[in-house]
Amino acid sequence: MKLLIFLISLSSFSQIKNASIDYILTIGEDDLYSNGDLKVAYKNAAEYANQINFKLNLNEKEICFFSENKLENSDSGVELAKIFSGSKNPFYMLLNTNKIYQSFDDLILGKYTVEKQISKYEWKLENESKIISGFKCFKAVTTDVVQNRSGKFNFLVTAWYCPEIPIPYGPLLYNGLPGLILELNRRNVVYGATKIDLNPKEILTILKPDLSIIKTEEEITKMREDYINSIKN
Known part of the structure; x- marks a missing residue:
């Protein structure tokens, strides 16, 4: 049944030539940052999170997810909110491929683009539903595995998707559900849809x-390690 619903969704997706969805960001409390050196920075990030507008724009060939500041001048709190939410850099994908790209402008490594395979999530569809921006959405959960220099981490991800809008994507280009993700909760960060333009x-x-x-993620890791070693020497 899940496969049938998903195939129907993908078929109907072709009827939508382009779409633009606005999301607002909320950063909740996190015990990891309740104390220590990052406490003040995290507090500022949570305070300024709602000053960022995120957009999910797509056409028949490509899709992207990026941020737009509501403030005319970039504020340090706004930048911190982007960093803590993991959405500082825009996401881009050609719809006929399985690769996602992110653009970076690093003070140390310069400008580069990271290419990675699109993640395939094992979603568990649940019966719970709620209304978001006037659309009935259903709950789905999965576990996202993130590996970086600090280690390997598992994050619970909750998505509220709308079968009425057969676009199998959402914030941060999470994918694989039979409907547009109108709300995404990843650990302590929530993206909520505020405007839907089909x-x-x-x-x-x-x-x-x-x-x-x-650059691949492995190449970037090595470049950073080489830079750190050059400083030590």
């Missing part, structure tokens, strides 16, 4: 990465 007449902004400077 087949708008205006040309949508699609932030495309520079594919001439692609």
Whole structure:
């Protein structure tokens, strides 16, 4: 049944030529940052999180997820909110591929684009539902595994998807559900849809990465290690 619903969703997805969804960010309390050196920074991030507007824009060929500041001038709290939420850098994907790209502008490593395989999540669909922005959404949960220099971490992810809008994507390009994700809760960070525009007449902004400077995550890790070793020496 789950497979049938998903196939129907993908078939209906072709009827939507383009779409633009706005999301607002909320950063909740986290015991990891309740004390220590990052306590003040995390508090500022949580305070300024709602000053960022996120957009999920897509057309028939590509999709991107990026942030827009509501404030005219970038504030340190806004930048901290992007960092703590893991959404500082835009996400981009060609819909006929299984690869996601993120653009970076690093003070140390310079500009580069990271290429990685799209994650395939094992979603558990639940019967619980609620209304978001006027649409009936259903709950789904999965576990996301993140590995970085600090180790390997498992995060519980809760998504509220809308079968009425057969777009199998959402914030941070989470995917694989039979409907658009209107709310995504990843640990202590929540993205909630505030505006949904299907087949708008205006040309949508699609932030495309520079594919001439692609690096893998392994290459970036090695570049950072080499830089740290050069400083020590």
